[in-house]
Amino acid sequence: MFKKVLAVVLSMVLVVSLGLLFASAQPVGESSPAELQFREDGTFHILQIADIQDAGILRGDIRRFLHEAIQQEQPDLIVLTGDNIRTSQGVRRSLRAISQFMRIFEHYGIPVAVTFGNHDATNNATKVQQMEHYNSYRVSLMRSDFSQNLDDPTAATLANFYLPIRSSCGQNPYAFNLWFFDLEGTGAWRGIPDAVLDWYRETSNALAAANGGELVPSIVFQHIPPIEIWDYLDYHFGGTEGSQWRQFGGFYTMSPDPNYPVEWNFMDEHPCPANTGDYLRGQFDVHLDQGDVLMIVVGHCHANNFRVNWQGIDIMNTGGINPAPYPIPQQVMRTITIHEDRANTCPRDIETRTLAFANTIFSTRFTATWYNWTLFVVIIIAAAALLAGAVTLVVLRLRRT
Numbered sequence: 001m002f003k004k005v006l007a008v009v010l011s012m013v014l015v016v017s018l019g020l021l022f023a024s025a026q027p028v029g030e031s032s033p034a035e036l037q038f039r040e041d042g043t044f045h046i047l048q049i050a051d052i053q054d055a056g057i058l059r060g061d062i063r064r065f066l067h068e069a070i071q072q073e074q075p076d077l078i079v080l081t082g083d084n085i086r087t088s089q090g091v092r093r094s095l096r097a098i099s100q101f102m103r104i105f106e107h108y109g110i111p112v113a114v115t116f117g118n119h120d121a122t123n124n125a126t127k128v129q130q131m132e133h134y135n136s137y138r139v140s141l142m143r144s145d146f147s148q149n150l151d152d153p154t155a156a157t158l159a160n161f162y163l164p165i166r167s168s169c170g171q172n173p174y175a176f177n178l179w180f181f182d183l184e185g186t187g188a189w190r191g192i193p194d195a196v197l198d199w200y201r202e203t204s205n206a207l208a209a210a211n212g213g214e215l216v217p218s219i220v221f222q223h224i225p226p227i228e229i230w231d232y233l234d235y236h237f238g239g240t241e242g243s244q245w246r247q248f249g250g251f252y253t254m255s256p257d258p259n260y261p262v263e264w265n266f267m268d269e270h271p272c273p274a275n276t277g278d279y280l281r282g283q284f285d286v287h288l289d290q291g292d293v294l295m296i297v298v299g300h301c302h303a304n305n306f307r308v309n310w311q312g313i314d315i316m317n318t319g320g321i322n323p324a325p326y327p328i329p330q331q332v333m334r335t336i337t338i339h340e341d342r343a344n345t346c347p348r349d350i351e352t353r354t355l356a357f358a359n360t361i362f363s364t365r366f367t368a369t370w371y372n373w374t375l376f377v378v379i380i381i382a383a384a385a386l387l388a389g390a391v392t393l394v395v396l397r398l399r400r401t
Contacts, residue, residue: 016175023099025356029371030090035173036111037166038166042074042340043073043337043340044165044176045081045335045336046178047070047074048078048079048334048336048396049081050333051272051322052083052085052321053085053324054084054097055093055099056089058097064360067099068246069333069355076110077111077163077178078113079178080112080115082116082183083117083118083120083223084101084117086132087119087122090125091124093126095129102139103137110139112140114140114158116159116182117299118300131159143161146195155184162178163177164179164207174342177292179219180221182222183222183274190223190274191226192282194282200286201286204292215292217292218293222298224274225300226296226315227315232315233271234253234255235251236253241257244267256306256309257307260352264305264332266329266330267304267389272300283308284296288311290322293313294347295312295316299317299320299340301317303327304317305319305330305354308346314346315359318334318354319331319332332355333356336351339354
């Protein structure tokens with residue numbers, strides 16, 4: 001009798017655990033990640049996710065947030081802008097962490113483009129191993145059009161590629177373009193290498209030649225913001241309320257850009273651009289000179305969420321989705337909508353919107369604290385059940401002898 005009761009208890013524990021860890025909804029569609037194309041209504045929808053920093057078991061609040069955002073927005077493309085997994089993990093744990101969220105994206109059949117951040121680069125799993133694992137999922141569009149120093153993890157850059165978006169009628173294969181840049185090596189303060197920028201210029205010119213001599217309007221996705229974000233901020237000689245200290249000295253505040261809504265705009269930590277060596281200046285000027293980039297979209301600074309314009313190019317920092325590494329004002333994601341029928345010569349032609357976990361139906365009934373405590377209780381119950389089973393087996397064996 002006791003064995004039957006124990007079997008029932010273990011079964012219930014297994015069902016509850018799987019329900020908490022792998023809860024999912026019905027897929028929106030089973031589209032194959034072929035070439036990207038504007039919809040018939042002339043729009044293209046992107047869901048940007050920054051700094052998942054998965055450590056092997058995806059948090060329940062993040063899992064639910066991803067499901068709800070995908071179901072609600074039904075994006076044409078999901079973009080991960082780096083720090084997708086936690087730093088200093090073993091190879092198997094790192095690849096298992098990637099699988100946790102890639103399975104969700106594959107479930108919905110939505111194409112995914114990925115680039116690396118500093119935490120991705122500081123794992124025992126190399127960038128090459130990680131890219132191979134991403135590409136084991138059919139929804140992955142990640143590739144390497146330019147790479148260098150792959151034999152030296154401290155200087156390697158791999159996930160540099162571009163994804164053109166075809167017009168809705170299909171006649172123009174270069175109606176818009178998306179760039180993806182990989183930072184150099186493992187340093188949190190390194191930026192985009194000069195060799196990558198040279199590749200970008202050559203490829204941008206080639207795309208323009210294929211587009212009848214006209215530059216293809218583009219968005220850049222990368223992990224770390226350009227240092228020019230400091231040029232937009234307001235300097236203060238002394239600390240003032242709401243100001244953030246800069247690594248090189250001084251205190252700064254951010255004035256909201258009047259062209260964009262301020263809802264869910266916040267700067268609760270100092271921006272963290274590349275600030276060593278040749279990366280102090282370079283990338284932003286290259287984009288200004290080339291003239292095709294309308295917006296640079298980044299993550300990295302978990303507690304910052306803003307969109308501002310500097311010298312004609314938007315810098316958009318999306319806050320982190322994972323509140324675990326350090327406190328953040330809110331868990332967020334970002335939607336980006338590109339309109340084919342607009343000139344796309346000005347960043348304001350592109351619509352963006354912040355999705356906040358506080359606005360989801362799960363925020364009150366499925367908070368991170370609730371999830372963590374529930375998971376803790378389930379683990380304790382499972383451990384107790386296993387211990388009871390082991391003790392029972394020992395007692396039964398002793399009785400037989």
